[in-house]
Amino acid sequence: MAIHWITEENEKRIDALLAEMTLEEKIGQMRQPGPSLVGAFEVSFEELLDMRFDGKISDEEFQKMMSSVKMDYREEEVKAGKVGSFNGVSGAETVNAIQENALQSRHKIPLLFGMDVIHGYKTVYPIPLALAGSFEPELYRRAAEMAAEEASAAGVHWTYAPMVDVARDARWGRISEGAGEDTYLASVFAVHTVQGFQGEDISDGKHIIACAKHFAAYGGAEAGRDYNTIDISEQKLREVYLPPFEAAIKAGVGTLMPAFNDISGVPCSVNHQLLTEILRDEWGFEGFLISDANAIDECVNHGIAEDRKDAARQSVLAGMDMDMSSDCFFQNLEQLVKEGKVAEAEIDQAVRRILRLKFALGLVDQPIRTNTEREQETMLKPEFRALAREAAEKSIVLLKNENEALPLAGGKTLALIGALAADGEQMLGAWAMGGDGEACVSVKAALEAARQPFTWISGRKEDGSVDSEGIRTLCGQADIVLVAAGEQKEESGEAASRGELSLHPEDRDILRLVKESGKKSVLLLFNGRPLVLTEEVELVDAILECWHPGTEAGNAIVNILTGKVNPSAKITASFPAAVGQCPIYYNHTSTGRPAGKGKFTSKYLDIPVEPLYPFGYGLSYTSYEYANLKAEIREEAFQIEVTVKNTGERAGEEAVQIYLQDVAASRVRPVKELKAFEKVALEAGEQRKLCFTIPVAEMGFYSAGAVAAKPARIVESGLFRVYAGGNSRDTLCTEISYAEL
Numbered sequence: 115m116a117i118h119w120i121t122e123e124n125e126k127r128i129d130a131l132l133a134e135m136t137l138e139e140k141i142g143q144m145r146q147p148g149p150s151l152v153g154a155f156e157v158s159f160e161e162l163l164d165m166r167f168d169g170k171i172s173d174e175e176f177q178k179m180m181s182s183v184k185m186d187y188r189e190e191e192v193k194a195g196k197v198g199s200f201n202g203v204s205g206a207e208t209v210n211a212i213q214e215n216a217l218q219s220r221h222k223i224p225l226l227f228g229m230d231v232i233h234g235y236k237t238v239y240p241i242p243l244a245l246a247g248s249f250e251p252e253l254y255r256r257a258a259e260m261a262a263e264e265a266s267a268a269g270v271h272w273t274y275a276p277m278v279d280v281a282r283d284a285r286w287g288r289i290s291e292g293a294g295e296d297t298y299l300a301s302v303f304a305v306h307t308v309q310g311f312q313g314e315d316i317s318d319g320k321h322i323i324a325c326a327k328h329f330a331a332y333g334g335a336e337a338g339r340d341y342n343t344i345d346i347s348e349q350k351l352r353e354v355y356l357p358p359f360e361a362a363i364k365a366g367v368g369t370l371m372p373a374f375n376d377i378s379g380v381p382c383s384v385n386h387q388l389l390t391e392i393l394r395d396e397w398g399f400e401g402f403l404i405s406d407a408n409a410i411d412e413c414v415n416h417g418i419a420e421d422r423k424d425a426a427r428q429s430v431l432a433g434m435d436m437d438m439s440s441d442c443f444f445q446n447l448e449q450l451v452k453e454g455k456v457a458e459a460e461i462d463q464a465v466r467r468i469l470r471l472k473f474a475l476g477l478v479d480q481p482i483r484t485n486t487e488r489e490q491e492t493m494l495k496p497e498f499r500a501l502a503r504e505a506a507e508k509s510i511v512l513l514k515n516e517n518e519a520l521p522l523a524g525g526k527t528l529a530l531i532g533a534l535a536a537d538g539e540q541m542l543g544a545w546a547m548g549g550d551g552e553a554c555v556s557v558k559a560a561l562e563a564a565r566q567p568f569t570w571i572s573g574r575k576e577d578g579s580v581d582s583e584g585i586r587t588l589c590g591q592a593d594i595v596l597v598a599a600g601e602q603k604e605e606s607g608e609a610a611s612r613g614e615l616s617l618h619p620e621d622r623d624i625l626r627l628v629k630e631s632g633k634k635s636v637l638l639l640f641n642g643r644p645l646v647l648t649e650e651v652e653l654v655d656a657i658l659e660c661w662h663p664g665t666e667a668g669n670a671i672v673n674i675l676t677g678k679v680n681p682s683a684k685i686t687a688s689f690p691a692a693v694g695q696c697p698i699y700y701n702h703t704s705t706g707r708p709a710g711k712g713k714f715t716s717k718y719l720d721i722p723v724e725p726l727y728p729f730g731y732g733l734s735y736t737s738y739e740y741a742n743l744k745a746e747i748r749e750e751a752f753q754i755e756v757t758v759k760n761t762g763e764r765a766g767e768e769a770v771q772i773y774l775q776d777v778a779a780s781r782v783r784p785v786k787e788l789k790a791f792e793k794v795a796l797e798a799g800e801q802r803k804l805c806f807t808i809p810v811a812e813m814g815f816y817s818a819g820a821v822a823a824k825p826a827r828i829v830e831s832g833l834f835r836v837y838a839g840g841n842s843r844d845t846l847c848t849e850i851s852y853a854e855l
């Protein structure tokens with residue numbers, strides 16, 4: 115059941131508070147700074163990060179400088195009611211101490227502590243792109259609920275998750291943070307993740323407020339370059355990028371974060387149409403908006419605001435409620451109100467929305483909500499680790515398996531190559547701020563724990579070059595060689611766009627050496643985005659796409675390698691055959707000249723037009739057969755049935771996918787769209803008939819004139835195709851006609 119943030123009782127309490135608060139105190143509620151750093155160096159934290167990134171200081175120097183600094187939690191400002199929320203602060207002791215300061219302010223309004231709890235807090239589960247591939251909504255929910263329980267025990271009230279950006283370009287590093295390229299899947303992911311974080315009773319102390327981000331179309335960044343512009347039609351915005359946000363709102367999400375980018379010339383942080391007309395007027399969103407970090411200030415860089423004051427004015431008038439990091443609101447809103455450029459009613463409105471959540475969370479009545487004992491007891495509980503393992507097992511995708519490479523046969527001599535196989539911390543992925551790297555199990559550690567004899571080498575010399583001799587010798591002694599390769603965790607996530615998507619040249623050289631040895635080989639991939647594996651596929655017998663699987667990485671991988679667990683995950687973003695295909699996604703619209711043999715068709719001269727692996731793809735140690743696909747229309751819904759049989763010799767789980775296509779319509783439609791799925795467990799030889807009901811309205815779209823006049827989804831009579839299969843490419847197909855009532 116979705117949470118309702120507006121209650122009569124709380125609105126009355128907010129009225130009373132607003133009547134007492136000074137303008138400065140109100141603006142304080144709209145302010146979310148990070149802690150400032152006080153230390154022995156003269157640069158800001160951001161500059162320090164840049165220095166490390168540019169290699170001007172080493173990691174060691176960076177750590178040393180960091181240990182010499184103290185966090186300044188703005189004690190005096192907090193006591194004066196000039197801060198409404200903190201970003202990135204956690205730990206029961208720290209949070210409680212800061213909260214005590216807030217309770218000394220005139221109105222004793224507690225601070226809201228927000229943090230990026232993206233895929234786990236201390237116990238880390240797989241990156242969202244991986245978890246989405248489990249095709250198990252209930253798992254999305256349980257994982258978020260676990261994260262909420264840990265984070266809330268550490269004093270966190272609010273997470274900036276889920277990221278529900280549809281992402282179709284593997285060059286974009288943040289593709290790792292969302293559910294991938296499909297709008298329907300991203301919406302399902304949004305709903306269940308929001309429900310997991312927020313629970314049924316947001317005030318129970320074990321759940322946290324969620325934040326759907328980045329509103330909107332951030333994933334559409336031109337050329338896959340983070341923060342880049344996007345220029346799209348309103349139809350595409352509404353059909354591809356907005357539905358997951360609307361779904362999150364229907365599920366009761368408390369907050370939304372406008373995106374950094376501009377859409378067709380209007381930065382989201384000052385976009386009235388998005389932040390007010392669509393969000394509030396059309397969708398009835400009751401929560402509040404938090405800007406992305408420093409995004410209000412960045413409107414000056416965008417060239418849409420003359421200065422920070424102008425940026426603050428435009429943003430608040432567009433509908434923004436809280437300013438993350440930039441302090442543009444705090445430094446300018448009072449003046450803007452005095453000058454009559456912003457009405458105080460606008461400020462009251464924003465503060466009301468923020469206070470609504472503080473009340474609903476129960477924060478005002480119980481500002482101190484955890485303690486160090488609870489915190490210690492809650493972190494990394496065995497049942498959390500078990501869930502993290504289950505999530506990883508269900509997120510790892512078998513992309514290739516030939517020559518009976520997997521599961522590993524017993525009694526064979528095993529070799530393991532690659533630093534990533536021995537580095538637990540790397541398993542965390544890019545967005546696991548609270549994650550405990552030391553608690554992560556590497557593949558090497560898990561093989562050792564399983565008493566599986568093997569020999570490990572990193573495959574590199576000290577200077578980073580390939581240790582050819584070591585690799586040749588090791589391969590000579592082994593029956594089967596596992597090679598761990600992919601991306602360091604920092605190579606995906608924010609500000610981690612890439613122009614090349616193949617494995618790093620050294621890793622490819624390692625694979626070539628293994629191939630030369632003639633031994634059976636398995637590539638264990640650790641990465642945060644689809645990679646281009648066209649050459650790699652030819653070099654190995656099997657590929658396990660492990661992503662960044664989190665705390666229980668090694669244990670989950672070993673369970674799959676040994677066959678204790680049968681892989682069942684699917685990829686939720688196409689794996690391009692070459693970077694030049696990006697952006698590439700299965701649900702593209704039809705062209706007048708579909709790719710074919712003729713010259714004048716939509717294709718490339720030098721690279722294939724199809725992805726290497728399509729959306730929804732993933733193998734298993736067993737096989738499935740689809741049959742008897744039938745469709746009819748009853749009660750304004752597509753009634754679809756299909757029989758799925760496990761034709762192999764092992765039990766397994768299959769994510770059955772249903773796609774629809776509107777064959778002819780008044781606007782060009784996608785060639786296929788995922789509209790339903792179900793994960794089924796089948797014993798060897800077992801078959802099951804599955805039934806799906808998809809309301810015809812799900813095939814609605816915005817006709818060309820409709821958006822400008824009145825945004826309305828329409829469905830037209832005519833022919834529809836129904837596809838069923840284990841991925842978006844290999845499907846059965848049937849047709850059905852729909853006649854409007």
Ligand code: BGC
Nearest residue numbers: 201202230274327406407608
């Ligand atoms: C990211 C957001 C994140 C915020 C706070 C920004 O740079 O874009 O996704 O929630 O930082 O850490």
